[in-house]
Amino acid sequence: MAFATHSVGGTLGRSLWLFLITAGVILAQVPRGPDSLVLASAQAAHAQALFERCSYREAEQWLRRALDSARRFRSSDAVERDTAGSLVARLEIRLAETDKRRRQLDREAAEISRLVSNGWHEIARRRLTQLGPPACDAQFQQLQERLDGPIPEAPATHHSDRRIAAKIGKAVLYLGLLGGIGYAGYVGYQTYKERAQNPSQSQTPKPRPVVLSPR
DSSP, X not given: OOOBOOOTTHHHHHHHHHHHHHHHHHHHTOTTOOOHHHHHHHHHHHHHHHHHTTOHHHXXXXXXXXXXXXXXXXXXXXXXXXXXXXXXXXHHHHHHHHHHHHHHHHHHHHHHHHHHHTTOHHHHHHHHHHHOOBTTOHHHHHHHHHHXXXXXXXXXXXXXXXXXXXXXXXXXXXHHHHHHHHHHHHHHHHHHHHHHHOHHHHSOOOOOOOOOOOO
């Protein structure tokens, strides 16, 4: 299965890039040189590049740094203040969406991994195809390798398990024999009791004498 091309952030990602370029052009015309807003733009651009490589957590860290730098910006120029305020808002949105996307991919990877571990390979394969994860995400690459590999056979019964099963079988047989013996003893006792109550029925008949007739 071919993974989807990673177009991170869609319209939001492209608009952030365009805004960073515009902000850089505006601030490059300021004679006093680099400041916290220029630094925030550079940090945000680095975060975007990390996200494109599926380094989600690192991207979030750099976005937080960019936000911190942009919030520290101070200027008496209205254009610069508006630029800084717009950058802060865009960075906050981008950070929230980056975190949401990372959590979604982690949940999907965990669910597909569970399906594979339980032997539901076809369902896991369909789930992976429908998701279309980014090609650079290592956790989905590993899942695809597991799906493409041979299906593992059921584990053989361990010797200790066989011994336990044999012991259980013997115990069941022993209890069955005891039950049979107990039932036979009970029947014998009942027969003895009935004969004791009716001695006339329990007397053994005497043998008749044999009479030989004369020839």
